[in-house]
Amino acid sequence: MAGNRPEQKLEDKLEKYCRRLFYMQPVSEPTPLDPSAMEYFGVFSVKDPQATDRKLWYIYYCLRPEISGAVEKVRQKFGRKNVYEIYQKLTFSGVGFHKIVKDYFCHLKWISRGNLLEAPPISYYNDEKVVKTVSELHDKEQRRLFDYIMDQHDWFKRYNDQKPRPERH
Numbered sequence: 001m002a003g004n005r006p007e008q009k010l011e012d013k014l015e016k017y018c019r020r021l022f023y024m025q026p027v028s029e030p031t032p033l034d035p036s037a038m039e040y041f042g043v044f045s046v047k048d049p050q051a052t053d054r055k056l057w058y059i060y061y062c063l064r065p066e067i068s069g070a071v072e073k074v075r076q077k078f079g080r081k082n083v084y085e086i087y088q089k090l091t092f093s094g095v096g097f098h099k100i101v102k103d104y105f106c107h108l109k110w111i112s113r114g115n116l117l118e119a120p121p122i123s124y125y126n127d128e129k130v131v132k133t134v135s136e137l138h139d140k141e142q143r144r145l146f147d148y149i150m151d152q153h154d155w156f157k158r159y160n161d162q163k164p165r166p167e168r169h
Helices: 004-020 063-077 095-105 127-160
Strands: 039-046 057-065 084-089 111-113 117-119
Touching: 004 111, 004 127, 039 063, 039 095, 039 127, 057 063, 057 084, 057 095, 063 084, 084 127, 095 111, 095 127
Parallel strands: none
Antiparallel strands: 039 057, 039 084, 057 117, 111 117
């Protein structure tokens, strides 16, 4: 009975449509969603006990089962008291979004070493501003993906769903 849920039917219809839209081979059976294959992107705020005026953030991406290991690794590296998570979001591509965030802050003349971002000393950025900026970048990325799919949909609809001409009387 679990296979007859309305959301399951919707997922199957959506997958069938997307396969037609992107010219992929149809699948004879429904493909289940694997939650362990989803990627997450996150940001940690890092306090440096030796230099309290430094503003540091650690960005990461990983699969869902690897989140606890990544969090533990960062906390061991910087100390449990000095690290806390300020942002975590499900992304389409963790690698791609990591590059977008890193490039954005590099263009602001931030120091970037690996996954660690350091704001200049005279920067007005704090944790709230970083979360707002990363959220805006995520929204832009989601919008870009949505626009791409909608462009493909419009093109597909224009060229494949044409109705025959009405007959003249």
